[in-house]
Amino acid sequence: MAGTSRKGARHLILSTLLLVYLKAMKVLSMEAWAVTEWGSAHATFYGGADAQGTMGGACGYGNLYSIGYGVKSTALSNGLLNSGLSCGACFKIVCQLDGSKWCYPGKQIVVTATNACPPGSEGGWCNPPKLHFDLSYPMFAQLAQRVAGVIPVKYRRVPCERQGGIRFTMHGNPWFDYVLVHNVGGMGAVCSVSIKGHKTGWYPMSHNWGQFWSASAHLVGQDLSFQVRLCKGKTQEFYNVAPSNWGFGQTFEADYNFY
Template sequence: MPALVDSWRLSFFLALAVIGKATAAGYSTPVFRATPWKLAYATFYGDDSGSGTMGGACGYGNLFNSGYGTATAALSSVLFNNGYGCGQCFQLRCVNSPLCYKGSPITAITATNLCPPNWAQDSNNGGWCNPPRTHFDMAKPAFMKIAQWKAGIVPVMFRRVPCVRRGGVRFSFQGNGYWLLVYVMNVAGGGDIARMWVKGSKTNWISMSHNWGASYQAFATLGGQALSFKITSYTSHETIIAYNVAPANWQVGLTYTSKVNFH
């Protein structure tokens, strides 16, 4: 009988892999693949330590504590997409500049910030992040892996790639007993979030609204309840369910880690 049960489970999960549905256990089918290479431009901000890139429009806070380190970039608004670009992963390589490092090394970065438009500058002379330009303002240590810092700005080829993360999705809590604001970090797969729901141990699923960057909010009384989350990727449309992420005595200011993540 155990062998028959295992065989049934295998068939069940294989079927899900075909139709791309999430399971009650919190798994979903990997559907996001690397995109074709495209042309853009890149600059850098901050110093060699990357300290100047902490925080940012995605709300990840200290990027070392969040697991992103200095392999990060601020995106022009075309890529940032009102915050839905937060957490997305890219590969970049410097091209068509004598200040590119030989061999066109490829570096990987995560989107953690917005590079805002600078309408006081021409889009081709200082206003590098003005729409409709596709631009990466990289943390200086990341930029220096593909080009010499004195280049200032270089053409790059880039592509979206799946995010590979260790451990589960992280949920950082803010708010109060009547309003829960959650920053979502360490997301694998597409790296981004399109929709999010929260479920208390005494409630049904409650849809959360997009606040800003990588944060979602629910106006609900959730204190004293264990919390579960359901999130859907903006890019791949995968959905995972993370049950009982936070205990009933959860507190704002703390970060809780799920046991599941996207592929």
């Protein structure tokens, strides 16, 4: 009986170790930008105490206060930016207490990806293949003391909580639609967009840069609808978001979001 018991215990231990290994392999096999279990990275800060230096940037959002993201933002290294398709994604970040004495215990933040931290940036922290978050200073200050400069962090993708519906800002000209997609809920980052007028079918849009999408379609004078696919695979249609008298430079908000 004792031998059988020991054999059962060994089997349980081996099974547990196998599950831990498979779970680790699952995390490692995911693209860094898509990790929904904890991954490892480092973080710094930029933009000054008022975060004014974080405005604009590689995602195209412009003024982060007026667009609704405020200071809860971060720039991403190339390994996390996913060629700009991670723009709008939300990340939960915690400082690793066993890696820096400057971390505040028990603190965590959720930030939106709004910019790129390009290779060659000061300190080389954003050089490939490093995974790095360049946080707004107000967000870094919630995790660690400023003197730390660089901190080791754990991070994971989380759903974005937004106020109101998904928004579309129209740019371009009568023959070229150039649309910024923002205030996206759910997993936040958009990987595909189509546009249609009430007299046409769907026109697939090309990823231009950041979260700007473009299509050569003449849709002036028509109600506009959009089909949006998130990078985690969920697709949703947003019908009649813009009325037929829409104009370039205007922003239109849908009645709903990815919830």
